[in-house]
Amino acid sequence: MTSPTPTGAPATTASPARAPQRRTLLSVDRVGRSFGDVRALDGISLDIAENEFFALLGPSGCGKTTLLRSIAGFETPDEGEIRLGDDDLLAMPPHRRPVNLMFQSYALFPHMSVAANIAYGLKREGLPKAEIADRVDEVLATVGLSSLAKRRPAQLSGGQRQRVALARAIVKRPRLLLLDEPLSALDRKVRAEMQLELKRLQHEVGITFVVVTHDQDEAMSMADRIAVLADGRVQQVATPVELYRNPANLFVADFIGSSNRLAGTVDAGHFVAPGIGRLPSDGTSDVAPGSEAHLVVRPEDLRIVPHGAGVLDGKVSEVQFQGGASTVAIAVPGQERPFLATVPGVAAQTRGSHVGLTWDSAVVVTDDRA
Incomplete structure (x- = not known):
């Protein structure tokens, strides 16, 4: 095991050849946000690649949810830039951003069937009925819920409701999917199963996922890379293995594992x-x-x-x-x-x-x- 340099960057070591670097999709540049005297985001900068499963990890109050809401458009940073490809996200209202946010509560309509819940956003966009039906059928098959299309949320397990919420988010084919503590409502066994399922789905649908979590096991098992946050600042960005083996500072060493x-x-x-x-x-x-x-x-x-x-x-x-x-x-x-x-x-x-x-x-x- 090698040590980080005094600046916090891992020391250079010989390593196997890596796959070609993917193009940056989301760029967060020196983003700051304050609430009164509280500095929630303090100069956050991140680059997230296309088709990457990226996790924002840290304790409560570290700024990860504020950053997620800033990307989605529900918070407005005091300074900095957020770009999705060539688009300036901060110049776009939330409903115009090619971004979907999957809420922690799932927020399913209890009086609607699974299929109707998934189709709701497409109907609001005014898409043709035939296209809506095809896309709903496709996403139901992807998440393994085709046989439950006519059931209502109350008739589903926690894991099944989570899949419905995920299907509703990806059926609109966003370029970026944001997930806020997506598995926190599930019990331990179902959560472990859904961690694998989320990773499979992310590969299958080819959408960039950014997940917020305080659960290090969750982040380590799903993410390609992780940004560890504390006090509104990025402490380290690395793969799960690099974070574990080469922590940049004592906070990361204590927080990860x-x-x-x-x-x-x-x-x-x-x-x-x-x-x-x-x-x-x-x-x-x-x-x-x-x-x-x-x-x-x-x-x-x-x-x-x-x-x-x-x-x-x-x-x-x-x-x-x-x-x-x-x-x-x-x-x-x-x-x-x-x-x-x-x-x-x-x-x-x-x-x-x-x-x-x-x-x-x-x-x-x-x-x-x-």
């Missing part, structure tokens, strides 16, 4: 933790000697070894079995938080065991944002 971290300094190419000493890390080469830094080790990279045989020693405080793997919490003297290690299957360790900890690689981040 679980991590074990130690505060310390960098000295002569080594990471030095107070009270512990020098620790293995291959991520210090781009960090200035004497700099304060944090060493981050993911739970799956932490190895449990016999007491005294590792670089740290501790005592097992908890073991959680989670099906295919177990999480072992190890209390290390002088550290406020226990270290977490992921081991396959059933853990051999038990509560109260004295163990050692070691790892092969780690990432060093220099940004103290937490």
Whole structure:
């Protein structure tokens, strides 16, 4: 694992050849929006490609929904530009933008059938009846609801209602589909199924999807790239793997997945933790000697070894079995938080065991944002 550079950009490493870069569809340039003294968006800049599944990820209040609403036309930025291809979106009223927003609540008409809900927007546009029927039939087949076309929303499951809302959004063939927490109303099992379904549908219909979520698992499983936001600013834009393996700062390292971290300094190419000493890390080469830094080790990279045989020693405080793997919490003297290690299957360790900890690689981040 390689470390980010001090500026927050991942260090250059050899990697397999990538597919040709797709053309930019949506460009957000230095967009700002304030509500009184609250700076909801603070100079946001993003480029989103054609046919990309892009996620805006961050905690509540980070600005992701304000950005989504600005793209849709329900918020007007104080400064900056938003362009869709050659079109200036900010110069267009919401109903003229080739953009559709799928709301969190789905907002289906309860008195209409599935087919009528999907056809509603096309009828408002005044399209011929034959074309409406053909497009509704096509999208019903795409989302797997042809047999339920005559049912009403109350007769559907949560996952089926979600598909109806998605069908209603894509039947108008927008260039860009915005989804605001689209799976939050579903239970865990259905949500996992719909994550795969959304990804399949996005590939099939060939529309650029931008999804807002606070659920990192949701973003990581669906998106081609993710923008992590905090305090109205973009912290990092990268693929799920790059975010996880090369976080640009401490906020991203903590927010994406679980991590074990130690505060310390960098000295002569080594990471030095107070009270512990020098620790293995291959991520210090781009960090200035004497700099304060944090060493981050993911739970799956932490190895449990016999007491005294590792670089740290501790005592097992908890073991959680989670099906295919177990999480072992190890209390290390002088550290406020226990270290977490992921081991396959059933853990051999038990509560109260004295163990050692070691790892092969780690990432060093220099940004103290937490």
